[in-house]
Amino acid sequence: MHKRHNSSHIIPFILGGVVLYFISGMVDELRVYQGASIAVYVVAISSIILLTGYSGQVSLGNGALMAVGAYAAAVSHISWHIPIILSFFVAVLVAALAGALLGAAAARLSGPYLAGTTLALAIGLPSLANQFSILGGEQGLLFDVGFPPLSLGENFTQYKWFFWIAALAALIMMWLLQNILQSRYGRTWRAGRGNEVAAQLAGINTGRSKILAFTLSAGLAGLAGAMLSMTIGTVSPSAFPLALSFSLMTGAVLSGITTLGGVIIGAVVLVAIPEIADVVAHRLGSSESVTTNLPGLIVSGLLILTVLFVPNGPVEQHRARKARHEAEHNSSKK
Amino acid sequence: MKAMNRRKLITASAVLAIVGLAATAIPAQAAEVGVSSTQIKLGMTLPMTGTASLGYNKIPGAAKAYFDYLNANGGIYGRKITLVVKDDRYVPTEAVSKTNELILKDKVMALMAPLGTANVKAVASSVNPARRGVPVLFVNTGFSGFADAKKYPTTYAVLPSYVMEAKIMGQYINENFAGKKIGLLYQDDDFGSDALAGFKTAGTKFAVTVPYASGSQAAATAAGWITKFKAAEADVVILFGVTSASLYMLATAAQLKYAPQWMIGSVGGDATTLKLAGVPAGVLYNAIGFSPVPATTDMKDEYVKFFSDIYAKAVPGSAFDLNVLLGMNSAFMTAQALKAAGQNPTRKSLMAAIDSKGATFANSALVPLGYSATSHVGLTGYWVGKFSPTGDLAPIGGTYVAYTTDSGSGAVVKSTYKRPAMPAKGLPN
Numbered sequence: 001m002h003k004r005h006n007s008s009h010i011i012p013f014i015l016g017g018v019v020l021y022f023i024s025g026m027v028d029e030l031r032v033y034q035g036a037s038i039a040v041y042v043v044a045i046s047s048i049i050l051l052t053g054y055s056g057q058v059s060l061g062n063g064a065l066m067a068v069g070a071y072a073a074a075v076s077h078i079s080w081h082i083p084i085i086l087s088f089f090v091a092v093l094v095a096a097l098a099g100a101l102l103g104a105a106a107a108r109l110s111g112p113y114l115a116g117t118t119l120a121l122a123i124g125l126p127s128l129a130n131q132f133s134i135l136g137g138e139q140g141l142l143f144d145v146g147f148p149p150l151s152l153g154e155n156f157t158q159y160k161w162f163f164w165i166a167a168l169a170a171l172i173m174m175w176l177l178q179n180i181l182q183s184r185y186g187r188t189w190r191a192g193r194g195n196e197v198a199a200q201l202a203g204i205n206t207g208r209s210k211i212l213a214f215t216l217s218a219g220l221a222g223l224a225g226a227m228l229s230m231t232i233g234t235v236s237p238s239a240f241p242l243a244l245s246f247s248l249m250t251g252a253v254l255s256g257i258t259t260l261g262g263v264i265i266g267a268v269v270l271v272a273i274p275e276i277a278d279v280v281a282h283r284l285g286s287s288e289s290v291t292t293n294l295p296g297l298i299v300s301g302l303l304i305l306t307v308l309f310v311p312n313g314p315v316e317q318h319r320a321r322k323a324r325h326e327a328e329h330n331s332s333k334k
Numbered sequence: 335m336k337a338m339n340r341r342k343l344i345t346a347s348a349v350l351a352i353v354g355l356a357a358t359a360i361p362a363q364a365a366e367v368g369v370s371s372t373q374i375k376l377g378m379t380l381p382m383t384g385t386a387s388l389g390y391n392k393i394p395g396a397a398k399a400y401f402d403y404l405n406a407n408g409g410i411y412g413r414k415i416t417l418v419v420k421d422d423r424y425v426p427t428e429a430v431s432k433t434n435e436l437i438l439k440d441k442v443m444a445l446m447a448p449l450g451t452a453n454v455k456a457v458a459s460s461v462n463p464a465r466r467g468v469p470v471l472f473v474n475t476g477f478s479g480f481a482d483a484k485k486y487p488t489t490y491a492v493l494p495s496y497v498m499e500a501k502i503m504g505q506y507i508n509e510n511f512a513g514k515k516i517g518l519l520y521q522d523d524d525f526g527s528d529a530l531a532g533f534k535t536a537g538t539k540f541a542v543t544v545p546y547a548s549g550s551q552a553a554a555t556a557a558g559w560i561t562k563f564k565a566a567e568a569d570v571v572i573l574f575g576v577t578s579a580s581l582y583m584l585a586t587a588a589q590l591k592y593a594p595q596w597m598i599g600s601v602g603g604d605a606t607t608l609k610l611a612g613v614p615a616g617v618l619y620n621a622i623g624f625s626p627v628p629a630t631t632d633m634k635d636e637y638v639k640f641f642s643d644i645y646a647k648a649v650p651g652s653a654f655d656l657n658v659l660l661g662m663n664s665a666f667m668t669a670q671a672l673k674a675a676g677q678n679p680t681r682k683s684l685m686a687a688i689d690s691k692g693a694t695f696a697n698s699a700l701v702p703l704g705y706s707a708t709s710h711v712g713l714t715g716y717w718v719g720k721f722s723p724t725g726d727l728a729p730i731g732g733t734y735v736a737y738t739t740d741s742g743s744g745a746v747v748k749s750t751y752k753r754p755a756m757p758a759k760g761l762p763n
Contacts, residue, residue: 030438037431127547130523138523138548139451139477140426142459158462232430233459236452239426243384275435292382292421 013175020167024160033159033231034271039166040227041267043173045251046260047220053257054181055213056193057106061118062221063245064125065102069095069222070229070240071135074143079134084145088169091226092219099218103211122245126237140236143229166227173220178260180216189213250299254306256313265314273298366680368443373414374672374679377436379422379429379457380449380474386424389577389607389657390449392649393474394419396661397447399648400641400669407761410672410679418442424449426456433461437468444684447492447664449474451524454489464488469685471671472664472712476601478528478741481704481711490688490705492664492712494626496528496574497535497741499599502624502716503572504536505737505746511595515541517568519559519583521575522547525601529574535743542566551578556586563594574599581611588617596621600716605726606630606655615725623727624716626699628734630659631726637663637698640760663698666760670695673762694754696763700736702751714738715749 024032044066051057072094077087102121106114129135148161180186191199192206199206229235251266277294284290310317368375378394381387398417405414418440420432429448436442445468448454454473457463463470470489473480478495480486507516516538520526522545533540544559560583563571571594573580580602587593596618603623609615628635633642641662642654652658672679674687688695692705704711715738719727729735736749757763 028438030434033431033434033438130547137527138525139455144459228427231460232427232456233462234426234452234456236426236456238424238450238452239456241423241425243423243425244427274431278435296383 010175013171017168017171020171021164024163024167029157029159032157032163036159036163036166036227036231037271038264038267039163039170040224040231041248041251041270042170042263043220043227044224044248045255045266046174046177046263047217047224048248048252049255049257049260049263050177050181050220051213051217052252053259054186054193055189055210055217057210057214058111058115059106059118059214059217060115060245060249061102061121061125062248063240063242064118064121065095065099065218065221066225066228066244067126067129067235067237067240068098068218069225070143070235071129071141071225072222073226074141074229074235075134077143078141088223088226091222093222095222095225096215096219099221100211100215102218103214106214107207107210119242119245122240122242126240129237136236138237140234140239142233143226143235144233145230162231165230169223169227173223174260174263177220181260185209185212247299250303254302254313256310256316258312259316259319261319262313262315269299269302273302366443366678367441369413369679371413373416374410375416375418375440375442376444376446376668377418377420377433377440377442378446378448379420379432379436379453380447381424382419382421384423386450389604389655390474392652392655392657393447393449393661395649395652396645396658397665399645400662400665402648403644404665404669404761407759410669410762411677415669415672417446422450422453424453426453429453430456430460433457433463437461437463437466442468443679443681444469444471444668446471446668447474447661451475451477454480458486458489467681469681469688471668471688474660474664476528477524481709481741483708483710486710488685490692490710490712492667492703493660494701494713494715495741496525496601497532498714498739499624499716500529500532500574501536501739501746502718502737503574503597503599504533504538506622506718507538507570507597508536511570514569514595515567517541517563517566517571517594518543519563519571519573519575519579520545521579525576526574529599536746541568546575546579548576551576551582553582553586556582557590559583560587560590560592564592568594570595570597572597572599573602575602577602577604577607577611581608581613584608584613584617585611588614593617598623600624600626600656603727604630604656605721606653607657609725610653613725615723618721618725619723621721623719623721625656625719625727626701626713626716627656627659627663628698628700629719629727629729630654630656632728635698636756637760640756641698644760659698666762667695667697670762696754696757698753700734700751700753701738701749711740714740717749 048062051059069091073087073091076082076090077084109117130137148156188204188209191204192209196206247270251270254269255262255266274295277298281291281294380390380393382391401415401417418436422429422432454475464487468488472490472492476493476496478497480489481491518540520529542562544562573583580598598621628638633639641659645654645658671684671688674691675684688705689707693703699713700717701713701715704714715736717734717736719729722728737746738749739746
């Protein structure tokens with residue numbers, strides 16, 4: 001119908017980048033840091049949306065693949081002195097490779113079995129780092145992207161530098177992903193998700209298509225892991241706890257798991273909720289146990305409300321309503 | 335038409351985002367950050383929820399109990415101390431973002447007692463308090479690296495290091511258990527490798543060493559550990575792990591009636607916590623234990639009496655344990671540092687005060703502090719005690735015998751340190 005539906009233009013992403021550039025110059029350092037965290041979550045959540053929402057494989061092991069990417073980036077930078085920019089590519093490649101191996105196994109599993117396998121991975125993999133001295137044990141490794149170039153001025157903060165790198169990576173990834181999802185591959189994934197037998201009858205090799213989805217999703221997760229490590233300056237097993245995988249899943253559900261468009265919602269929610277909870281608890285003057293448990297309560301509440309009222313996420317719901325509205329409009333015209 | 339709408343939506347949300355974010359930006363302050371005419375603001379991050387929070391989540395309450403007492407008694411030159419506490423769930427990412435909030439939003443003057451090696455390290459690298467000139471007082475980890483004043487110029491250690499503890503344990507073994515078969519349970523990470531380094535310096539020879547991966551502690555695993563110690567016929571078994579490791583080990587040993595001479599490290603050796611979690615007092619009886627501060631049940635000790643009285647009033651019904659005592663001890667030292675920083679304390683004068691006077695700060699520990707212009711080393715040793723029939727750590731023969739050493743190759747020596755009397759009413763001089 002419209003050309004926009006077939007391929008995603010790069011212009012909105014460039015515009016988005018320009019807007020972010022101006023915002024980053026206007027807000028204080030804390031907001032810039034939070035912006036960088038949001039960019040990290042955007043990439044991490046879109047990796048889940050690709051895997052679960054589009055190709056229909058439920059994975060709880062995203063945190064583990066992020067850890068793989070983060071360690072790959074840090075080790076390649078520290079031990080092999082690879083330039084920092086390339087280490088992000090190494091993160092993507094190594095995590096994608098791990099994802100391909102995992103995907104080959106995962107393609108034989110589905111539903112709760114796949115969830116269980118990936119869950120075990122999320123629990124076990126990060127603590128493996130304790131077994132190899134090159135990975136730095138419990139304290140982890142330093143992952144320092146270095147100071148911003150001097151040409152950006154003396155008042156250019158470290159966090160603004162993180163934000164620029166993270167936001168740029170997120171924008172590029174979103175653009176790439178948007179295009180992949182609208183391509184033949186995106187359609188085969190959705191076909192396989194909808195009805196595997198029907199997809200096979202239509203000539204789709206669903207096993208291979210699942211492995212491809214797993215590989216791409218793992219590569220994205222690896223990038224997110226390297227970005228996360230950049231923002232905290234270190235890579236350590238405790239940075240990738242099981243809770244991370246779960247909160248990313250929560251972010252994906254809040255975003256609307258079957259649409260990439262809402263990914264920013266989930267990412268903002270994950271960053272903003274603790275702060276909102278803090279303000280609320282402060283206003284109420286409540287006790288420590290309330291303050292510390294409020295973020296969890298708010299996130300769970302939101303999750304339940306999302307599942308009850310907008311099961312496909314706010315963005316999908318909005319589109320569906322619009323489509324319905326247009327259909328009614330058209331039929332009334334007739 | 336559709337494209338137009340979308341473009342409008344993007345523009346509208348961008349404008350909204352800019353306005354919203356700009357509105358929340360806070361103007362810069364003029365005087366020293368975190369210090370007003372009426373208050374001094376400090377910040378703390380530590381696990382308050384989640385599995386790692388057990389025991390540690392009592393620290394903020396303990397520190398606040400002391401600060402409230404101090405505030406009610408005139409504060410520091412009339413200023414009241416406010417402590418802002420944030421939950422990091424023992425995750426480095428959280429520790430970084432919460433510390434950012436403390437420094438950039440809450441605008442605290444200094445950070446106090448952050449907990450966990452990986453967390454403190456991540457904060458040092460990303461938030462970089464050193465570059466911002468923010469003091470990090472009395473970190474709650476025994477990792478010896480944080481005492482390195484060159485690498486972490488604004489960070490001050492307080493706990494004795496794991497290396498020091500292992501060296502003192504090794505010395506005790508040489509003197510008391512020569513010729514016995516020694517077994518060691520340790521965590522298979524930096525915590526454990528610090529321990530192994532200390533034992534190596536002390537010349538301890540092990541009949542068997544059993545490493546465990548952090549997070550693998552469980553009753554069934556503990557039964558496996560016991561099999562290994564039994565097979566090696568260990569006479570003395572050292573538990574150099576976290577509380578849950580000691581807990582499963584001792585509880586399982588009680589069931590299996592396995593009773594070697596136990597030696598329990600300070601990290602996983604708080605009797606109050608172990609007993610509350612179900613370790614029978616009889617199992618702890620006669621075990622050797624280590625601590626830098628007096629026994630928490632020793633009400634004859636003026637500090638223990640003073641701190642436990644304040645704590646009982648501030649947090650009724652909560653047991654006074656080692657975490658509480660250490661938390662209040664750090665709060666007391668922080669108060670003295672702030673007082674020593676002068677009438678109008680700044681971040682710089684606060685750190686200068688610890689460098690010049692920190693070694694003489696009054697506190698409950700039975701070993702000296704190591705602060706100086708070039709050293710950020712905190713407490714420098716442990717006293718050795720035995721668990722009583724009621725399962726409480728008590729000095730052998732009724733008198734505290736303490737040892738001091740360093741994190742390097744220095745000798746372990748019997749401490750001659752005489753702790754000065756507590757300042758009047760437990761307020762900074």
